[in-house]
Amino acid sequence: MELTAETLGISQKAGTAVRDIYLPPERKKISGGGTPHVSAKNFSIYYGEFEAVKKVNADILSKYVTAIIGPSGCGKSTFLRAINRMNDLIPNSHTTGALLFDGEDIYGKFTDEVLLRKKIGMVFQKPNPFPKSIFDNIAYGPRLHGIKDRKNLEGIVEKSLRKAALWDEVCDRLDKNALSLSGGQQQRLCVARTLAVEPEILLLDEPTSALDPKATAKIEDLIQELRGSYTIMIVTHNMQQASRVSDYTMFFYEGVLVEHAPTAQLFTNPKDSMTEDYITGRFS
Amino acid sequence: MNLGTRKLFDRAFTALGFGSIAIMAMMLLVVLAPIVSKGISAIVFRSTVEHRKMIYSEFHRGDRVSLEKEIAASDAARRPLYEMLSGFEAELSHMDEDKQQEYKAKYDQLRTALRALLGPLPGDSEPALTRFKYGQNRWDKAEEKLHDLLYEKQWDYSNPDIAAKEYYVSRAVGFEGTSLVRLFPYVEKNIDTMLLPEWTFYWGFITDSSVDSHIFGGIWPEIQGTFFLAIGAMLFAFPLGVIAAVYFTEYAREGFITSLLRSANSTLAGVPSIVFGLFGLAFFINTLKVSESKSVLAGSLTLAIMILPTIIRAAEEAILAVPKTYREASLGLGSTKWNTIVTVILPAALPGILTGGVISLGRAAGETAPIIFTAAVSVGSAIGLADVFSSPTPALSWNIYNLASEHEAAAEIRHVQYGMVLALISIVLMLNLSAIILRARISKKLKG
Numbered sequence: 001m002e003l004t005a006e007t008l009g010i011s012q013k014a015g016t017a018v019r020d021i022y023l024p025p026e027r028k029k030i031s032g033g034g035t036p037h038v039s040a041k042n043f044s045i046y047y048g049e050f051e052a053v054k055k056v057n058a059d060i061l062s063k064y065v066t067a068i069i070g071p072s073g074c075g076k077s078t079f080l081r082a083i084n085r086m087n088d089l090i091p092n093s094h095t096t097g098a099l100l101f102d103g104e105d106i107y108g109k110f111t112d113e114v115l116l117r118k119k120i121g122m123v124f125q126k127p128n129p130f131p132k133s134i135f136d137n138i139a140y141g142p143r144l145h146g147i148k149d150r151k152n153l154e155g156i157v158e159k160s161l162r163k164a165a166l167w168d169e170v171c172d173r174l175d176k177n178a179l180s181l182s183g184g185q186q187q188r189l190c191v192a193r194t195l196a197v198e199p200e201i202l203l204l205d206e207p208t209s210a211l212d213p214k215a216t217a218k219i220e221d222l223i224q225e226l227r228g229s230y231t232i233m234i235v236t237h238n239m240q241q242a243s244r245v246s247d248y249t250m251f252f253y254e255g256v257l258v259e260h261a262p263t264a265q266l267f268t269n270p271k272d273s274m275t276e277d278y279i280t281g282r283f284s
Numbered sequence: 285m286n287l288g289t290r291k292l293f294d295r296a297f298t299a300l301g302f303g304s305i306a307i308m309a310m311m312l313l314v315v316l317a318p319i320v321s322k323g324i325s326a327i328v329f330r331s332t333v334e335h336r337k338m339i340y341s342e343f344h345r346g347d348r349v350s351l352e353k354e355i356a357a358s359d360a361a362r363r364p365l366y367e368m369l370s371g372f373e374a375e376l377s378h379m380d381e382d383k384q385q386e387y388k389a390k391y392d393q394l395r396t397a398l399r400a401l402l403g404p405l406p407g408d409s410e411p412a413l414t415r416f417k418y419g420q421n422r423w424d425k426a427e428e429k430l431h432d433l434l435y436e437k438q439w440d441y442s443n444p445d446i447a448a449k450e451y452y453v454s455r456a457v458g459f460e461g462t463s464l465v466r467l468f469p470y471v472e473k474n475i476d477t478m479l480l481p482e483w484t485f486y487w488g489f490i491t492d493s494s495v496d497s498h499i500f501g502g503i504w505p506e507i508q509g510t511f512f513l514a515i516g517a518m519l520f521a522f523p524l525g526v527i528a529a530v531y532f533t534e535y536a537r538e539g540f541i542t543s544l545l546r547s548a549n550s551t552l553a554g555v556p557s558i559v560f561g562l563f564g565l566a567f568f569i570n571t572l573k574v575s576e577s578k579s580v581l582a583g584s585l586t587l588a589i590m591i592l593p594t595i596i597r598a599a600e601e602a603i604l605a606v607p608k609t610y611r612e613a614s615l616g617l618g619s620t621k622w623n624t625i626v627t628v629i630l631p632a633a634l635p636g637i638l639t640g641g642v643i644s645l646g647r648a649a650g651e652t653a654p655i656i657f658t659a660a661v662s663v664g665s666a667i668g669l670a671d672v673f674s675s676p677t678p679a680l681s682w683n684i685y686n687l688a689s690e691h692e693a694a695a696e697i698r699h700v701q702y703g704m705v706l707a708l709i710s711i712v713l714m715l716n717l718s719a720i721i722l723r724a725r726i727s728k729k730l731k732g
Binding site: 084086089091114115116117118119121122124126128129130131140141144145177179190193194197 | 538607609610611612613614615616617618619620623627628631632729730731
């Protein structure tokens with residue numbers, strides 16, 4: 001299904017001037033996908049006593065881009081980081097309810113979080129390449145998972161860098177330290193590094209908040225390129241970005257999933273008044 | 285506060301800061317300059333022909349032909365002196381009993397002074413100790429000995445209210461009226477030709493072992509011992525310290541036990557080094573019996589315990605300073621905790637860890653107290669690598685103390701002591717410098 005204003009039956013007239021900028025652009029069709037890849041069932045996350053994410057019920061559809069928006073501290077990053085168990089690093093955090101990945105409980109007793117993170121890759125807010133060469137950065141994941149052969153690694157590095165639209169810029173200096181790249185390049189390198197372990201899901205935690213508009217545009221283009229091949233979830237503060245890149249949008253407020261709908265619908269015809277207030281800038 | 289006052293304060297503070305740094309630099313200069321100059325005098329000095337004789341027969345270095353020429357020249361200058369001595373002895377035997385008694389004591393003193401300057405005199409039996417086999421090696425010392433020969437030191441006790449004062453009387457006066465009176469001006473005039481001083485760069489001071497407990501020779505056993513002890517200490521302390529730091533930062537749960545361990549570690553860092561020395565003796569040697577008695581192994585273990593807290597703390601700081609994002613990135617790629625530590629965190633923390641390590645290495649090299657009871661001996665030859673488990677070793681720090689306070693001829697070999705001080709300072713400075721360079725290089729590599 002094509003998620004545009006027309007297909008969703010939203011009249012252009014219905015939108016105000018503020019909403020018009022949120023109208024999604026034309027997108028390529030996605031073959032396959034659309035099945036629930038990650039499902040939250042009454043899923044809550046606690047930091048000690050504090051309930052950061054409250055009883056979320058949602059299905060994240062495979063191969064589509066899902067954006068998570070909401071004011072600061074609303075639990076959107078916490079929810080995202082729960083999906084590949086990055087919250088394990090925070091002492092005293094625990095969860096209730098169920099979070100399923102391909103039908104299996106992410107927080108199950110016998111779930112191997114290392115294997116899980118291999119399948120669910122993550123790109124962070126600040127570009128965080130290792131202080132190693134570009135090649136070693138990309139090859140880090142594959143090496144971890146047992147690929148030693150140099151030829152094989154070279155292939156993976158090139159493929160990943162091409163997917164991240166970085167190959168043309170760095171192909172002649174793969175042995176240079178990754179920290180010598182610009183911020184935008186570093187972030188695309190981080191995407192390439194994540195893609196190199198061939199994940200099924202790509203979690204992007206405010207990937208452009210530390211980047212300038214030009215680098216941001218490149219990352220957004222990259223998300224469009226990857227859309228359809230991976231299930232992508234992106235947390236963003238920038239609502240225009242959410243509307244530009246995503247097919248579905250989740251709006252969190254104070255830990256509660258207020259609304260989860262196709263992006264075009266959420267931005268032009270929100271069901272909840274709180275969503276409307278947020279996207280029209282009445283609070284932030 | 286208006287702009288003018290603020291600027292005034294700024295300037296005043298800048299001046300104060302600059303002034304204190306300048307004062308510190310000057311103090312450092314005042315402390316280091318004499319040490320360096322005296323230390324260098326152990327290597328660069330005016331050596332006499334006796335020094336070259338010693339080097340030739342003890343270390344088999346030097347050119348035989350030119351040495352023989354020099355010996356011939358100096359013997360030629362000494363021959364009239366020896367003839368004067370035998371002449372006086374003949375004269376003495378013809379004197380009456382009282383006169384003989386009177387001159388005998390003075391003559392013996394004179395001979396002793398001559399031996400100190402020129403080595404064994406004709407008619408002396410072969411000395412048992414090497415120190416008596418050669419005359420004065422160093423020209424600066426020879427000049428002192430010449431003074432001792434020409435003048436006898438006496439003490440003035442006449443005023444009981446003040447400490448006795450020293451004064452010198454000419455020995456020549458004591459031999460007034462005998463043939464020997466000619467000897468004193470002869471020696472004073474011909475001392476140059478008798479000893480043939482020339483400037484020498486004695487590199488052997490670093491590489492030779494000592495002869496007759498540092499009277500002659502170099503300090504190689506001490507330098508080697510210092511390296512053995514310091515590196516041995518690092519071999520134990522560095523891996524242990526890094527592992528402990530990893531445990532503290534990555535694995536330990538914050539709680540009573542961890543904070544107890546942490547404060548124990550801090551306390552350990554503050555324990556006086558002599559306590560570690562006694563502990564090393566009691567624990568490693570008497571209880572664990574790692575060796576029969578003092579050994580490099582026991583000393584290294586003791587030093588290791590002493591530097592462990594520093595290494596742990598430095599490594600801990602370095603690991604904590606690694607950005608959290610590296611950890612997230614690595615874990616996010618499906619890396620295990622252990623893999624993350626080994627492949628990402630430790631390499632990133634390496635500059636800090638190494639700096640702590642090298643500073644500890646410098647400290648281990650310089651410490652005296654922990655090795656007194658566990659590893660150090662005052663005199664000894666360089667030990668082989670295989671002997672570190674059983675043999676004690678001389679070491680710079682301990683031998684500096686020993687030469688300064690306990691050596692029987694301490695006043696004669698101040699230059700050796702200062703040479704050791706210079707060697708020790710150089711080693712520690714070199715280690716610290718290499719730490720700085722290493723750190724800069726790795727940091728540069730990490731930054732790209």
